[in-house]
Amino acid sequence: MARLSLLQSSLLFFLIASTCFVEVSLAxxxxxxxxxxxxxxxDxxxxATSHRKPCLSFCNMCCxxxxxxxxxxYGHKEECPCYNNWKTKEGKPKCP
Incomplete structure (x- = not known):
């Protein structure tokens, strides 16, 4: 297997790093x-919910x-631990 040149290694590193940055910034x-x-x-x-008014109310409060x-x-709550971990008195998720 051929060894990568310094330029090729640098370009590969930049490509991987920029991909990771885009994923984190989008999340x-x-x-x-x-x-x-x-x-x-x-908003x-x-x-996508049929319960738009309560969803907006709770989402804005959580935000x-x-x-x-x-x-x-829907889902992806692991991106926001505070949003994910805020619960009602009954222990159900408060944030949509």
């Missing part, structure tokens, strides 16, 4: 949003506290 993460971004993030998060909304319209 957001705890505290990645500013309060004024919550409405738009929650998208709740766009205001955590400054994070998971990507997509």
């Amino acid at each position: 957001g993460g705890e505290g990645s949003l500013r309060p004024e971004q919550c409405a738009a993030a929650c 998208y998060r709740c766009s 205001a506290k955590c400054l994070c909304v998971p990507s997509g319209t």
Whole structure:
């Protein structure tokens, strides 16, 4: 197997590093949003539900506290531990 040149190694490293950066930046993460971004993030998060009004209410409340909304319209809560771990008195998830 041929050894990679320094230029090839550098390009390969840059490609891998930039891919990782894009994935992390798209996922957001705890505290990645500013309060004024919550409405738009929650609007998208709740766009696929038939219970839009309560979804938006709880999502905006959770976003205001955590400054994070998971990507997509469902799931991916592991991206925002605060959002994921906030529970109701009954122990059910508070955030949609």
